[in-house]
Amino acid sequence: MNDKIKEYSDKMQKTIDHLSGEYAAVRAGRANPHVLDKIRVDYYGTPTPIQQVGNVSVPDPRVIQIQPWEKNILKDIEKAIQASDIGINPTNDGNVIRLVFPELSEERRKDLVKEIKKKGEDAKVAVRNIRRDGNDAFKKLSKSDDVSEDEVKDLEDGLQKTTDKFIKDIDRMIEDKSKEIMTV
Secondary structure (H helix, E strand, C coil), rough: CHHHHHHHHHHHHHHHHHHHHHHCCCCCCCCCHHHCCCCCCCCCEEEEEHHCCCCEEEEEEEEEEEECCHHHHHHHHHHHHHHHCCCCCEECCCEEEEEECCCCHHHHHHHHHHHHHHHHHHHHHHHHHHHHHHHHHHHHHHHCCCCCCCHHHHHHHHHHHHHHHHHHHHHHHHHHHHHHHHCC
8 A cells, every 4th residue: 555655745745855856956155066067068069067177166155167078169269158047157168168246236145045935835736736646546456346444544544644754845945945045
């Protein structure tokens, strides 16, 4: 019977993993190489992640440095970053590209916290939808003669406990990321 709950638990875990990825890409005034994860560079006609065309490092808390393996793609990397939505202008010295993250204003920090909370709420809704799907599936089981109403009730209780755990995890993630953003 626990296999049935595990199936929904795995889906909830995927929601948490997705949220974690979303939060990693949020710029918090510190240099975080994950902001580059969604940016693709035209590398010999193929859209390629920046991490696959050069060395990405963080030499200083507010600087990301990209050292391409081939100097001829410096301009392509620069264009890809300028076209992206990270809002930072790259500097190119002919060898490496540097992204300098400015300190965030109080207002920008508050906007980011709102964005963090919205993403967290969306994740909670997704988890609750998974719970609803699970409960619907369990009710269908009770209509077949294989499963008693008590077993269905136990499944629903187990799924609710799992849901509560994931909601608590999401709340903690929201709080941690909000604290990180509001720390100057």
